[in-house]
Amino acid sequence: MQSGSNLKNTSPLIPAVDATSNVLMIASSETDANIYYASHFLAPDPFIYLQAHGRSTLLMSDLEVDRARAQSKVDDVLPYSEYESRAKASGVTAPGLCDVLHIFLEEKKVGEWIVPANFPLRYGDTLRKLGHTLITKIEPFFEQRSIKTDAEVQSIREAQVSVEEALDSTLDLLRHAEIKDGFLILEGEKLTSESVRRHLDIALMEKECIAQHTIVSCGIDACDPHNEGSGPLRAHQSIIFDIFPRSNRSRYHSDMTRTVLKGKAPDKLKRLYDTVLEGQLLGIEGVRADKNGREIHQEIVACFEKKGYQTGLIDGRMQGFFHGTGHGIGLDIHEPPRISKTDHILQAGEVVTVEPGLYYPDIGAVRIEDMVLVEKEGCRNLTTYPKFLELE
Amino acid sequence: MQSGSNLKNTSPLIPAVDATSNVLMIASSETDANIYYASHFLAPDPFIYLQAHGRSTLLMSDLEVDRARAQSKVDDVLPYSEYESRAKASGVTAPGLCDVLHIFLEEKKVGEWIVPANFPLRYGDTLRKLGHTLITKIEPFFEQRSIKTDAEVQSIREAQVSVEEALDSTLDLLRHAEIKDGFLILEGEKLTSESVRRHLDIALMEKECIAQHTIVSCGIDACDPHNEGSGPLRAHQSIIFDIFPRSNRSRYHSDMTRTVLKGKAPDKLKRLYDTVLEGQLLGIEGVRADKNGREIHQEIVACFEKKGYQTGLIDGRMQGFFHGTGHGIGLDIHEPPRISKTDHILQAGEVVTVEPGLYYPDIGAVRIEDMVLVEKEGCRNLTTYPKFLELE
Numbered sequence: 001m002q003s004g005s006n007l008k009n010t011s012p013l014i015p016a017v018d019a020t021s022n023v024l025m026i027a028s029s030e031t032d033a034n035i036y037y038a039s040h041f042l043a044p045d046p047f048i049y050l051q052a053h054g055r056s057t058l059l060m061s062d063l064e065v066d067r068a069r070a071q072s073k074v075d076d077v078l079p080y081s082e083y084e085s086r087a088k089a090s091g092v093t094a095p096g097l098c099d100v101l102h103i104f105l106e107e108k109k110v111g112e113w114i115v116p117a118n119f120p121l122r123y124g125d126t127l128r129k130l131g132h133t134l135i136t137k138i139e140p141f142f143e144q145r146s147i148k149t150d151a152e153v154q155s156i157r158e159a160q161v162s163v164e165e166a167l168d169s170t171l172d173l174l175r176h177a178e179i180k181d182g183f184l185i186l187e188g189e190k191l192t193s194e195s196v197r198r199h200l201d202i203a204l205m206e207k208e209c210i211a212q213h214t215i216v217s218c219g220i221d222a223c224d225p226h227n228e229g230s231g232p233l234r235a236h237q238s239i240i241f242d243i244f245p246r247s248n249r250s251r252y253h254s255d256m257t258r259t260v261l262k263g264k265a266p267d268k269l270k271r272l273y274d275t276v277l278e279g280q281l282l283g284i285e286g287v288r289a290d291k292n293g294r295e296i297h298q299e300i301v302a303c304f305e306k307k308g309y310q311t312g313l314i315d316g317r318m319q320g321f322f323h324g325t326g327h328g329i330g331l332d333i334h335e336p337p338r339i340s341k342t343d344h345i346l347q348a349g350e351v352v353t354v355e356p357g358l359y360y361p362d363i364g365a366v367r368i369e370d371m372v373l374v375e376k377e378g379c380r381n382l383t384t385y386p387k388f389l390e391l392e
Numbered sequence: 393m394q395s396g397s398n399l400k401n402t403s404p405l406i407p408a409v410d411a412t413s414n415v416l417m418i419a420s421s422e423t424d425a426n427i428y429y430a431s432h433f434l435a436p437d438p439f440i441y442l443q444a445h446g447r448s449t450l451l452m453s454d455l456e457v458d459r460a461r462a463q464s465k466v467d468d469v470l471p472y473s474e475y476e477s478r479a480k481a482s483g484v485t486a487p488g489l490c491d492v493l494h495i496f497l498e499e500k501k502v503g504e505w506i507v508p509a510n511f512p513l514r515y516g517d518t519l520r521k522l523g524h525t526l527i528t529k530i531e532p533f534f535e536q537r538s539i540k541t542d543a544e545v546q547s548i549r550e551a552q553v554s555v556e557e558a559l560d561s562t563l564d565l566l567r568h569a570e571i572k573d574g575f576l577i578l579e580g581e582k583l584t585s586e587s588v589r590r591h592l593d594i595a596l597m598e599k600e601c602i603a604q605h606t607i608v609s610c611g612i613d614a615c616d617p618h619n620e621g622s623g624p625l626r627a628h629q630s631i632i633f634d635i636f637p638r639s640n641r642s643r644y645h646s647d648m649t650r651t652v653l654k655g656k657a658p659d660k661l662k663r664l665y666d667t668v669l670e671g672q673l674l675g676i677e678g679v680r681a682d683k684n685g686r687e688i689h690q691e692i693v694a695c696f697e698k699k700g701y702q703t704g705l706i707d708g709r710m711q712g713f714f715h716g717t718g719h720g721i722g723l724d725i726h727e728p729p730r731i732s733k734t735d736h737i738l739q740a741g742e743v744v745t746v747e748p749g750l751y752y753p754d755i756g757a758v759r760i761e762d763m764v765l766v767e768k769e770g771c772r773n774l775t776t777y778p779k780f781l782e783l784e
Contacts, residue, residue: 002455043618044618062714063394063714064618066616070616115513117513117514120511121509121513121516124513125528136514198598202597206594208590210604212640213422213436224459226435226436
């Protein structure tokens with residue numbers, strides 16, 4: 001799935017964050033990958049993570065303190081209620097989160113705290129008023145998160161195996177369908193984006209992968225890259241499958257797009273498909289450590305333009321190749337780096353997608369996406385699903 | 393599912409946010425319910441929402457601009473790239489998000505912007521440096537979000553119907569299982585937390601509800617309220633089912649907990665169950681507009697204490713009733729208000745859970761949870777699933 005982020009890959013203004021940094025985070029690990037990465041503890045409500053003098057600490061509510069001790073990977077789990085009592089003893093009658101945290105931060109005698117760019121503004125204002133210095137750092141907050149360990153690559157690949165198995169069983173529905181009046185009919189019913197997506201999402205759930213917003217979009221719908229698709233699928237038109245679940249076991253994502261068609265592809269669509277495939281293979285060929293992602297993106301753009309596929313506003317809507325080439329993937333579906341018009345020097349160990357697409361309402365839409373692991377001399381493709389337009 | 397939040401229900405320091413307020417948000421609507429509530433537009437990457445002089449606007453990337461125009465409920469959708477060009481024309485060579493937003497904000501000539509408490513600190517710092525005034529407001533950011541419309545209540549109830557159907561088909565697995573050596577055996581296999589949870593989650597997915605972290609926990613596991621449960625289920629021990637999916641259609645949640653047992657309940661556990669049920673019914677009876685949630689919570693605490701069930705640290709772990717009585721529910725699984733030791737005057741239209749529990753490792757764990765709609769003279773129970781301990 002392509003990224004529509006406007007966040008820039010500018011260099012951080014402060015040093016890399018590592019185990020020796022003084023770090024403060026307040027977030028729910030269910031929605032914030034940085035606090036999950038640092039704590040390996042999953043909780044639905046926001047909690048406090050702190051790293052100081054080489055030790056990591058969670059400040060947890062009574063409800064979570066025992067589970068955090070058993071499940072998290074931090075050095076210390078301390079009860080929030082204890083510091084709440086101390087805040088009250090210090091004279092605050094109804095201490096809020098920052099009053100409680102203040103007691104805790106004072107103990108640490110740290111000059112500056114590094115916080116993520118998305119640290120909540122209200123807590124930031126209050127803690128600064130209480131005399132603490134907070135310095136924000138943009139993504140990647142933990143540089144290390146971009147460089148996947150073998151275990152992380154394995155988690156991504158495991159999720160990808162589930163995606164490939166689920167897509168295969170789903171395409172069988174299309175394979176077994178008959179074409180009647182331009183629709184795909186299986187067991188007397190029209191196949192729709194909704195019914196096919198439900199089949200895919202259930203197949204993924206059976207493999208403990210949670211899929212949300214899976215794209216099964218056909219024809220004109222697919223010309224809007226984030227349109228999830230709705231209504232009956234049609235023969236002889238391209239159908240985009242963009243599948244990007246999170247593994248419930250590991251919390252890592254995978255991400256793959258295939259474009260297929262039931263029936264016979266019009267020549268113009270065949271040529272569009274071949275061009276996107278050529279661009280995608282060119283992109284994969286370009287991925288290696290020390291290469292600038294911007295160059296990879298531009299090579300694909302140039303390839304498309306050379307074949308006569310222009311990008312821009314045509315008849316009041318964006319057409320052509322109007323998204324980036326790829327994005328990092330891991331605990332978040334979209335994470336740094338981006339492969340786009342912005343500079344980024346690729347590093348060994350990054351896992352990125354390569355997913356160019358071309359979208360023309362009068363021809364159709366094609367996007368093809370693999371995930372690759374950046375290596376010193378090239379890359380390893382973590383996606384093994386075949387690429388074809390017409391279903392056999 | 394009970395809330396472990398430390399956020400206080402203190403009164404906002406600024407007036408209610410409504411359609412006439414000047415509001416700025418930057419977030420992904422996939423993870424931030426406020427920006428979804430205001431825009432009704434779902435996107436995986438952060439985008440900009442602005443409300444000024446009575447008009448609402450989205451500033452969207454080229455990738456999303458067409459879809460946002462078709463799907464969102466805002467007055468205007470403007471292309472980010474247009475303001476990016478204007479920022480460049482004004483002399484910024486590589487404009488970041490705040491440089492682009494600055495051009496846009498200047499146009500609006502607004503004195504103060506109200507932003508959510510979780511507005512990203514880095515953007516806050518940068519916009520203030522550029523001369524803009526940002527005032528944070530704590531939850532509920534939109535007061536109106538707490539007071540559910542009929543359509544919202546209907547969405548919650550629809551999700552709840554799916555939960556009840558899914559639990560019913562799941563309990564059939566337990567009903568049909570045989571007890572052998574204390575385990576539950578179905579078709580030659582031991583039923584486990586994992587296998588039963590998978591059945592439940594798939595049944596929910598078939599109804600387009602996305603369940604994550606569904607709790608199916610047995611015996612000692614269940615004494616830790618957020619433990620999801622693992623390993624074989626056991627006969628004659630309580631099993632907690634806490635089910636809180638999001639509807640894929642409406643994005644609203646439902647939340648229900650039932651405690652059941654296969655086999656014969658020991659007397660001590662039966663008495664624990666009856667006590668929790670008594671407390672829960674007392675809680676539901678107490679819910680009505682203008683009642684203080686703290687009183688409801690205290691009534692349940694007193695009921696448990698009167699029966700001899702103490703709460704606190706026993707043998708180094710929290711035992712008894714050590715979480716709140718309930719929480720608001722809607723686009724977020726946990727949202728204001730809380731029914732807990734903190735003051736909150738209930739208002740008609742709020743949808744809250746009532747979910748006391750008692751947890752003693754030497755007896756077992758029991759939690760029972762319904763969702764109710766606060767009304768002028770009482771409440772309407774949105775949960776219709778029966779309550780029983782022993783499976784027939």
